[in-house]
Amino acid sequence: MFLKNKFHLSYCTNIHPGQDWNSTFNSIKKHVPGIKKRVAPNQPFGLGLRLSNKASEELNRGDAMSDFKQWLELNDVYVFTMNGFPYGNFHNERVKENVHTPDWTTKERLDYTQRLFNQLALLIPEGLHGGISTSPISYKHWFKTEDEKSTALKKGAEHMVVVAKQLYEIEQTTGKYLHLDIEPEPDGFLENTDEVLSFYSEYLLPTAKEILFKEFDLDSFEFEKLIKRYITICYDICHFSLAYEEPIETFKRLDSAGILVGKIQVSAALKIIFDKGRNDEIWSLLEKFNEPTYLHQVTEKIGESVTTYNDLPIILEKKQDAKELRAHFHVPIFLEKFGALFSTQDQIIKTLAYLKNKPISEHLEIETYTWDVLPEGLKQDLSSSIIREMEWLKDRI
Numbered sequence: 001m002f003l004k005n006k007f008h009l010s011y012c013t014n015i016h017p018g019q020d021w022n023s024t025f026n027s028i029k030k031h032v033p034g035i036k037k038r039v040a041p042n043q044p045f046g047l048g049l050r051l052s053n054k055a056s057e058e059l060n061r062g063d064a065m066s067d068f069k070q071w072l073e074l075n076d077v078y079v080f081t082m083n084g085f086p087y088g089n090f091h092n093e094r095v096k097e098n099v100h101t102p103d104w105t106t107k108e109r110l111d112y113t114q115r116l117f118n119q120l121a122l123l124i125p126e127g128l129h130g131g132i133s134t135s136p137i138s139y140k141h142w143f144k145t146e147d148e149k150s151t152a153l154k155k156g157a158e159h160m161v162v163v164a165k166q167l168y169e170i171e172q173t174t175g176k177y178l179h180l181d182i183e184p185e186p187d188g189f190l191e192n193t194d195e196v197l198s199f200y201s202e203y204l205l206p207t208a209k210e211i212l213f214k215e216f217d218l219d220s221f222e223f224e225k226l227i228k229r230y231i232t233i234c235y236d237i238c239h240f241s242l243a244y245e246e247p248i249e250t251f252k253r254l255d256s257a258g259i260l261v262g263k264i265q266v267s268a269a270l271k272i273i274f275d276k277g278r279n280d281e282i283w284s285l286l287e288k289f290n291e292p293t294y295l296h297q298v299t300e301k302i303g304e305s306v307t308t309y310n311d312l313p314i315i316l317e318k319k320q321d322a323k324e325l326r327a328h329f330h331v332p333i334f335l336e337k338f339g340a341l342f343s344t345q346d347q348i349i350k351t352l353a354y355l356k357n358k359p360i361s362e363h364l365e366i367e368t369y370t371w372d373v374l375p376e377g378l379k380q381d382l383s384s385s386i387i388r389e390m391e392w393l394k395d396r397i
Helices: 021-039 053-059 064-074 096-100 107-123 146-174 193-211 220-230 237-242 247-256 279-287 312-318 345-357 382-396
Strands: 007-011 045-050 077-083 130-134 178-182 231-236 261-266 268-273 298-302 305-309 324-331 341-343 363-366
Touching (some): 007 077, 021 045, 053 107, 064 107, 077 107, 077 363, 107 130, 130 231, 146 178, 178 220, 178 261, 193 247, 231 237, 231 247, 237 261, 237 324, 237 345, 247 345, 261 345, 268 279, 279 312, 279 341, 345 382, 363 382
Parallel strands (some): 007 045, 045 077
Antiparallel strands (some): 298 305, 298 324
């Protein structure tokens, strides 16, 4: 939906099972009309579409695309953003670090992303721009040496430059502006602002000049601006809170570097503030968030540095003393605390306050994909939970 003449607001359909197109479309038909009726009864409803590789391939077959476009029109629903981070199945099986598989060093990731952009170009209404969020190149723990990591970053940059050229050509031929939104997260190659800035300056821009510069009649400044137009950042509030970064500082640094924010994913992490009188209760409650499907990195800030533990069981086994920990477990955005645990909801509120004065992105996508694995006491009817999150966000915009 479109809010205050500034923002397109939706939720990401990675909440629903979607291993193939049939299951994806069935989930959309089951949930979206009822959600729209509650939160946007008298206006078009924007959708954050997630397609697995298999679902994307199947959407290109037969009448699937025309049937989907017809359904969107009949139900007053439009697609303005997509999630291209998880390539395979995202529910009911172990995902963990495999959410990065295949990574940006592979042709499989490139082919998948390019197919998604061709599909988004067909789906997005005239006059709107659209983005697809994606993995931050790869997963750090798969690479043993700095040379291996550097080689992977260079290859990832090469593939992203191919996408940038595709998006330029799409805009030239159709007038539709689309952008690839890189989504930093803990233990990804890009997990904080420093690493984003380094990737652009050391890999993406030099690689783009090697591959594309001679094809464009532009000076270096305009060429750099062109690349940054098509390769942008997905600011996932949960992920940046895990880096202990304040939104206003991150946005200022990205702006100074000329890096655009293509999409803001509205999400909250778990915040664990220790209290000697309640530590046993805190650890016991935290155990309830230990589940086998998703990767739940835990971060701790000591001085000016942030330490990342690559999954929740590491912390639960050690139970070491700490003042505060933050866990990569997407909890409902309307949740400020859960028993003795807190959330990083305050980071959402700070982000929204910034957007009121400087709307750096029009795209807001709620991404609480963990409803199936939340502890008892937080699980409710899925559609009702999505509606509650969207109403909470609408009230604060």
